[in-house]
Amino acid sequence: MSFLGQAPRPEQLRGVRYLFTDIDDTLTTQGRLLPETYQAIWDLHNAGIEVVPVTGGSAGWCEHIVRAWPVVAVIGESGALAMTLSGGKVDLTFWEDEAIQTERQARHLEAIQPLLGKFVLSADQRFRLADIAIEIAGHSRQEVDALARRIHALGASVAISSIHINSWHGNYDKRTMSERVLHQLNVSPHEIAASTAFVGDSRNDAPMFGFFSNAFGVANILPVLADIPTKPRWISSRPAGLGFVDIAHTLIAARTMPQV
Structure with a gap:
């Protein structure tokens, strides 16, 4: 150890x-x-x-x-x-509340879709109730950060893990x-x-x-x-x-x- x-x-x-x-x-x-x-x-x-x-x-x-x-x-x-x-x-x-967070997720997903380009949603997106996850494998650090900035400009929270960009609306x-x-x-x-x-x-x-x-x-x-x-x-x-x-x-x- x-x-x-x-x-x-x-x-x-x-x-x-x-x-x-x-x-x-x-x-x-x-x-x-x-x-x-x-x-x-x-x-x-x-x-x-x-x-x-x-x-x-x-x-x-x-x-x-x-x-x-x-x-x-x-x-x-x-x-x-x-x-x-x-x-x-x-x-x-x-x-907060399931209905509120689910409704926010639907609106956020609609806003994000035009920004994705060659990025794709995570395979487990269908099992998500509140946030959006975007696969980052195969993309450069610069490409990932650029997409994250564009999403953040929509007023959303953004977090970058080793495998995903996660984004959501909520405090x-x-x-x-x-x-x-x-x-x-x-x-x-x-x-x-x-x-x-x-x-x-x-x-x-x-x-x-x-x-x-x-x-x-x-x-x-x-x-x-x-x-x-x-x-x-x-x-x-x-x-x-x-x-x-x-x-x-x-x-x-x-x-x-x-x-x-």
Whole structure:
């Protein structure tokens, strides 16, 4: 378990009870969830550290995750919604109101379509309830940023991940919905710094790096690190899902290490 630069000290992480984490290229490796990464999520759960995936991914993906993974909640569509599981029933919470957010999404999609050119919508767009996701694979950084600027000029929020441009109308993002979920989990504001951590890999994780004191990046964040105003406090030496494994084991070791 190695880190680039200074590694975290156990006493800095001993109180962590909730790990918020991005999914694409943080948990996944080349689009797949490695067995050791999935096991690390279980290891965290069994050690008393609950995992909350925070993703730009669709509501459809989120329902599968909250049902099948050992997570306490999942935040989707860049903060548009959150899901928990209770008695086998998925509880879905929107940032505002489902009808309002769905209507905004329809109008926004209509406005974006003429701007796409050679860009295409994400394959999971049909399973989204509030935002728009645009595939960026095969496009240059300049092309991606230019499209993002054009969409932002429409008055929309825009976030760029390692795989998508996500865009929406609404006063929310990953951070604001994370704060709401923490409130629902009965974590008081003065407990957040010591009891939570976050791990991410991309530009759209910038609000999270600025909010969580115990912020980690996986090694594949390095190419975009200069674009992130508040850098992650620690960066794993391994990328993507393997970096997540190292971070998970570091958190577990800190939580289970005897105090002297």
